[in-house]
Amino acid sequence: MALVLNEEQVMLRDAAAGFLKEKATVAHLRALRDAGDATGFSPDVWAEMAEMGWAGIAIDEQFGGLGYGYTGLGLVLEQAGRNLSASPLQSTVLVAASVINELASAGQKERLLPGIAAGQALVSLALQEGPHHAPERTQTSAVRDGEDYVISGCKVLVMDAPSAAQFIVIARTSGSAGDTAGLSALLVDADAGGLTVEPRAMVDSRGSGALGLADVRVPAANLLGGEGEAYSGLSRALDIANIGLAAELLGLSAEAFERTVEYLKERKQFGRIIGTFQGLQHRAAELFAELELARSIVLAALQAVDAGQEDLSLIASAAKAKLCEVAQRATNEGIQMHGGIGMTDEHEIGFFIKRARVVQHTFGDYNYHLDRFAQANGY
Amino acid sequence: MSDLETFRQETRAWLEENCPETMRTPVKSFEDIYNGGRNPEVDHPDQVVWCERMAAKGWTVPMWPKEYGGAALSKEENKILAQEMAAIGARRALDSFGISMLGPALLEFGNEEQKKEHLTKIARGEIRWCQGYSEPNAGSDLASLATKAEDKGDHYLINGQKIWTSYADKADWIFCLVRTDNTGTKHEGISFVLFDMDQPGVTVKPIKLISGNSPFCETFFDDARAEKKNLVGEEGKGWTIAKYLLTHEREMISGMGAAPRKSLGQHAVDIIGADAGGRLASPVLRQNLAQYQLDTLVFGYTMARVGDEAKAGQGLGAASSIFKYYGTELNKRRNELNLAVFGERALGWDGDAYDGGTLTRDWLRSKGNSIEGGTSEVQLNVISKRVLGLPDA
Numbered sequence: 155m156a157l158v159l160n161e162e163q164v165m166l167r168d169a170a171a172g173f174l175k176e177k178a179t180v181a182h183l184r185a186l187r188d189a190g191d192a193t194g195f196s197p198d199v200w201a202e203m204a205e206m207g208w209a210g211i212a213i214d215e216q217f218g219g220l221g222y223g224y225t226g227l228g229l230v231l232e233q234a235g236r237n238l239s240a241s242p243l244q245s246t247v248l249v250a251a252s253v254i255n256e257l258a259s260a261g262q263k264e265r266l267l268p269g270i271a272a273g274q275a276l277v278s279l280a281l282q283e284g285p286h287h288a289p290e291r292t293q294t295s296a297v298r299d300g301e302d303y304v305i306s307g308c309k310v311l312v313m314d315a316p317s318a319a320q321f322i323v324i325a326r327t328s329g330s331a332g333d334t335a336g337l338s339a340l341l342v343d344a345d346a347g348g349l350t351v352e353p354r355a356m357v358d359s360r361g362s363g364a365l366g367l368a369d370v371r372v373p374a375a376n377l378l379g380g381e382g383e384a385y386s387g388l389s390r391a392l393d394i395a396n397i398g399l400a401a402e403l404l405g406l407s408a409e410a411f412e413r414t415v416e417y418l419k420e421r422k423q424f425g426r427i428i429g430t431f432q433g434l435q436h437r438a439a440e441l442f443a444e445l446e447l448a449r450s451i452v453l454a455a456l457q458a459v460d461a462g463q464e465d466l467s468l469i470a471s472a473a474k475a476k477l478c479e480v481a482q483r484a485t486n487e488g489i490q491m492h493g494g495i496g497m498t499d500e501h502e503i504g505f506f507i508k509r510a511r512v513v514q515h516t517f518g519d520y521n522y523h524l525d526r527f528a529q530a531n532g533y
Numbered sequence: 534m535s536d537l538e539t540f541r542q543e544t545r546a547w548l549e550e551n552c553p554e555t556m557r558t559p560v561k562s563f564e565d566i567y568n569g570g571r572n573p574e575v576d577h578p579d580q581v582v583w584c585e586r587m588a589a590k591g592w593t594v595p596m597w598p599k600e601y602g603g604a605a606l607s608k609e610e611n612k613i614l615a616q617e618m619a620a621i622g623a624r625r626a627l628d629s630f631g632i633s634m635l636g637p638a639l640l641e642f643g644n645e646e647q648k649k650e651h652l653t654k655i656a657r658g659e660i661r662w663c664q665g666y667s668e669p670n671a672g673s674d675l676a677s678l679a680t681k682a683e684d685k686g687d688h689y690l691i692n693g694q695k696i697w698t699s700y701a702d703k704a705d706w707i708f709c710l711v712r713t714d715n716t717g718t719k720h721e722g723i724s725f726v727l728f729d730m731d732q733p734g735v736t737v738k739p740i741k742l743i744s745g746n747s748p749f750c751e752t753f754f755d756d757a758r759a760e761k762k763n764l765v766g767e768e769g770k771g772w773t774i775a776k777y778l779l780t781h782e783r784e785m786i787s788g789m790g791a792a793p794r795k796s797l798g799q800h801a802v803d804i805i806g807a808d809a810g811g812r813l814a815s816p817v818l819r820q821n822l823a824q825y826q827l828d829t830l831v832f833g834y835t836m837a838r839v840g841d842e843a844k845a846g847q848g849l850g851a852a853s854s855i856f857k858y859y860g861t862e863l864n865k866r867r868n869e870l871n872l873a874v875f876g877e878r879a880l881g882w883d884g885d886a887y888d889g890g891t892l893t894r895d896w897l898r899s900k901g902n903s904i905e906g907g908t909s910e911v912q913l914n915v916i917s918k919r920v921l922g923l924p925d926a
């Protein structure tokens with residue numbers, strides 16, 4: 155497949171850029187933060203996004219989506235990254251819908267996906283338990299009891315936890331921490347008995363929370379996929395999620411970089427524009443090169459998803475590792491090249507580094523994915 | 534069957550019949566590459582046979598017009614030819630500065646007579662060329678060059694010195710930047726001339742590199758003669774041609790680090806071993822290898838993307854400015870990693886035990902990649918100013 159956007163994709167990207175630049179900017183994120191809003195996004199703006207079909211971009215038409223594929227979703231996420239737009243695009247559209255797509259039965263998809271595609275159902279994946287992403291180390295347990303499963307454990311970093319209506323909880327039905335076999339995915343309503351949702355303030359000011367599951371009882375029909383067999387479908391969904399997050403990081407990094415270059419053209423010291431200093435010029439030029447590389451791997455990875463490539467692990471880890479590296483560099487240089495003003499809360503450049511680190515960490519950081527990339531290459 | 538499919542079948546059949554078995558082995562060293570010329574270095578007689586057969590088809594320069602020795606292939610056909618050659622491991626029949634640098638410049642700026650005369654000889658490998666750009670005091674600041682060309686009616690009289698002239702000792706002709714006027718700014722008054730090296734006014738002195746080879750020379754002009762008909766473009770307007778040619782040189786250099794079949798990481802596992810989880814037993818080396826391999830993969834996608842965007846008319850061309858810088862830095866990283874992975878085996882200088890010191894010498898040679906054709910620092914200057922629009926000091 156040619157590594158270019160088609161006309162439909164260019165239109166989608168431009169439409170997303172136009173809308174987000176107006177409705178969901180860094181200034182909006184700041185306002186949400188300062189209002190102490192636990193939801194972390196504006197439901198009105200989300201409703202408008204859903205009206206444009208964004209909640210169903212990558213969902214099949216048979217389930218009420220637009221069927222534009224992940225390249226389309228990636229383009230919107232990239233623009234969301236540029237504007238630091240807060241919305242459930244990541245939690246529900248990118249992650250939860252992908253998990254459902256990979257694991258759920260046809261009947262379950264029919265029940266769940268149309269609501270997501272319409273922007274009405276907010277669903278979020280509850281996976282991580284410790285300080286690091288390590289799905290196979292899941293300890294949360296689910297025990298079969300008659301027609302139910304009884305779930306116990308804790309989860310952290312659950313995106314949009316305060317506003318989600320349902321969670322997909324990854325729990326162990328057999329085996330022990332470290333085993334890939336024995337993991338199951340269970341749908342849990344936010345108001346289920348024994349479930350506590352604790353909103354947690356994170357550095358990026360987005361909605362996030364921890365779950366406490368104390369003997370939460372759900373019907374066996376809420377199991378997505380086979381009992382104990384969630385790992386491979388979950389892995390693929392996480393590959394897709396990481397590719398989508400890489401797209402967000404691309405937009406975020408490009409924006410931080412462009413703002414920084416603009417500043418280099420404005421700020422004067424020693425009687426000259428600081429952008430005339432070669433020490434800064436070369437660092438900017440190197441970063442430009444890295445961003446061009448980042449753009450290529452994100453597009454290649456999105457296209458691999460849409461082409462139905464069987465094993466996404468290598469390209470997903472390549473995309474996430476590269477984008478973690480580039481985002482880290484772009485946001486660090488962003489602060490450094492702004493000097494003191496870059497350290498102030500008043501300036502927007504700081505918002506980029508904050509969001510970047512959360513996205514980098516989510517579902518595996520640079521170290522995790524570079525390691526996985528090496529393994530996928532046989533060493 | 535589509536036209537392209539027919540072309541593929543015919544190409545496959547022709548190659549199968551005409552490519553000598555000996556020319557289907559991988560290129561191991563510079564001697565395996567055939568450069569042609571009046572006194573060609575022939576490592577194996579089949580090199581000459583293979584070059585003649587390919588030249589007769591126009592396939593030494595597949596995309597050049599037929600009247601200048603090419604086959605006028607489209608991009609798609611050219612790609613098919615490359616794929617079919619790769620499929621049987623066929624080497625390129627002829628490689629030269631004439632093909633990669635002078636040819637494109639002459640196609641763009643040469644007059645009809647120059648194209649007829651020089652391009653056909655390049656295509657057949659009859660004349661080998663060298664590049665006379667750099668001077669002792671004009672390297673990165675190339676436009677300050679001082680080699681003087683005096684107007685003598687039907688010819689120029691040339692005096693001065695070039696340096697780092699690759700293969701000047703093997704070349705038949707030189708494409709040379711000379712100063713025809715020094716009254717204006719340094720970019721004005723530069724002219725692009727071609728002349729025969731086989732004349733009393735031209736002396737070359739090979740320079741030995743750190744790799745032990747002597748691929749480049751000091752080149753002295755003492756009343757050397759260049760015919761006026763071999764002035765390319767207008768007198769005093771040679772800088773434009775020089776720059777155009779440099780972009781082709783940079784493309785060629787940035788493509789030099791093509792990834793070998795077996796990954797370095799796998800070599801490393803063979804040599805160093807792996808832990809129970811299959812991870813290379815040296816974690817720090819493993820990380821360096823993975824970073825290098827990741828960047829190589831992503832750089833490959835970038836070359837593909839820029840090509841595809843250009844085809845779709847979407848490219849601004851900005852991304853291509855990174856190729857020379859990134860490609861050569863990657864190639865240097867790969868060579869450093871060769872040392873790290875192969876250890877003692879990559880430190881030999883000569884003899885069969887070390888395959889003639891190939892790994893070692895390639896490593897040393899790679900250091901020049903980020904100097905030749907414009908240094909990495911100069912490339913970064915170009916990106917800062919032309920692409921990012923950062924101001925001059």
Ligand SMILES: Cc1cc2nc3c(=O)[nH]c(=O)nc-3n(C[C@H](O)[C@H](O)[C@H](O)COP(=O)(O)OP(=O)(O)OC[C@H]3O[C@@H](n4cnc5c(N)ncnc54)[C@H](O)[C@@H]3O)c2cc1C
Nearest residue numbers: 664665666667672673697698699901904905906907908910
């Ligand atoms: C293997 C090899 C083959 C070559 N083949 C040919 C050939 O066939 N024909 C030919 O004409 N030439 C050839 N060259 C010469 C090559 O083009 C020059 O070496 C190159 O342009 C650099 O010039 P220089 O050697 O004078 O270095 P200098 O220009 O003196 O550079 C020295 C250092 O200063 C840095 N520097 C210079 N200016 C700046 C600046 N403005 N900003 C930041 N840093 C700067 C450089 O990046 C470099 O690190 C070859 C060189 C090599 C290594």
